[in-house]
Amino acid sequence: xxxxxxxxxxxxxxxxxxxxxQCAQDMNHNSMYWYRQDPGMGxxxxxxxxxxxxxxxxxxxxxxxxxRLNKREFSLRLESAAPSQxxxxxxxxxxxxxxxxLHFGNGTRLTVT
Amino acid sequence: GQQLNQSxxxxxxxxxxDVSMNCTSSSIFNTWLWYKQDPGEGPVLLIALYKAGELTxxxxxxxxxxxxxxDSFLNISASIPSDVGIYxxxxxxxxxxxxxxxxxxxxxxxxx
Numbered sequence: 001x002x003x004x005x006x007x008x009x010x011x012x013x014x015x016x017x018x019x020x021x022q023c024a025q026d027m028n029h030n031s032m033y034w035y036r037q038d039p040g041m042g043x044x045x046x047x048x049x050x051x052x053x054x055x056x057x058x059x060x061x062x063x064x065x066x067x068r069l070n071k072r073e074f075s076l077r078l079e080s081a082a083p084s085q086x087x088x089x090x091x092x093x094x095x096x097x098x099x100x101x102l103h104f105g106n107g108t109r110l111t112v113t
Numbered sequence: 114g115q116q117l118n119q120s121x122x123x124x125x126x127x128x129x130x131d132v133s134m135n136c137t138s139s140s141i142f143n144t145w146l147w148y149k150q151d152p153g154e155g156p157v158l159l160i161a162l163y164k165a166g167e168l169t170x171x172x173x174x175x176x177x178x179x180x181x182x183x184d185s186f187l188n189i190s191a192s193i194p195s196d197v198g199i200y201x202x203x204x205x206x207x208x209x210x211x212x213x214x215x216x217x218x219x220x221x222x223x224x225x
Contacts, residue, residue, distance in 0.1 A: 004155070035215075042116055042201060042215035043156070058212070090155050101146060102213065104155030 002026055004105035006091050012111045013081040021076040021108050023091030029103070030096040032074035033058075034066060036087040037107070043090065049074055051096065081112045117202055119216035127224050132189040134219045136202030144205040145178050145185040146213065151198045159200075160187070194223050 004025045013019055025032065030051045035043040045058030049068040063085060065077045074093075078085060089108045094100040118137045126132055136145070144163055148156035160171050162178035162185060169176055173190045185202055202216040 040217060042119075042217045043203075043213075044215070045212060048212065092155070101158045101161055102156075104157070106154050 004091055004093055004103055006089075006105035006108050008108060009106070010109050012113065013078075014113055015082060017081050018077070018079050019081065020078075021089055021091075021110075022073070023075065023105060024073045025091075025093040025103070026072065027093060027103065028071070029093035030071070031094045031100070032068065033092040033094075033102065034064070034074070034076045035090045035092065036060065037090060038087050046076065046089075081110075083112045086110060086112045117204055117214055117216035119200075119202055119219050121219060122217070123220040123222070125222050125224060126192055128192060128194060130192055132192055132196070132221060133186065134200060134221075135184060135186045136204075136216045137184045138204055138214075139183070140204075140206070141182040142204030142214075143182070143207045145176070146203040146205070147174075147176050147185070147187050148201045148203060149198050150201065150218075156201055189221075192221075192223050194225065197221060197223050 007022045033048040034046040037043050044060050046064050047058050047066040049055045052071045055066050067075045091105045092102040094102050146161050147159045149159050150156045160169050160176040165178055165182050166180050167178040175188045177186045199218045199220050201218050203213040205213050
């Protein structure tokens, strides 16, 4: 049982390049999330998908797009990477609704030069 | 966006000591969660609190949901080296479908 799997684990991009971060969960969860983690800032929500077929903006959505490909997979795309997007990105999933704890992947460390 | 205030930001303690950390907010939450993050990994849920005044334990860890619903506390008794990591609190407001607001983290380091 892998839980939440993120790929790649590390990535270096040049300013202006694009890339897609992949996330898959095998827990049959309805909701999936993308967070970024920066030093001294805790975790901030970028986008989330409450259920298959829906996506919504979180706290810091600018510069990102997401796709809920199916119930298992939720991808995050950077169309034109900027140095300010250097961060550690975490995908998470949960059952639906309030009081459902999040289960996190192990993160993707992205550096934009 | 709002971040929860966690204190202390970091702490060094000796093995065997008890640890206390807290999390405060200007807003009311109806759920408080405590997560631990080990280096190179994602946060892992330690304790979930769903009711004001609730006190819940998980082994050597005890957490409390503050009566004002604006704060929460985590205690670790008799710390051991594997307690090292970053501890995050997270709060959830009613009707926000699992969207959490995270604290800035408390980095715990244990000396032998």
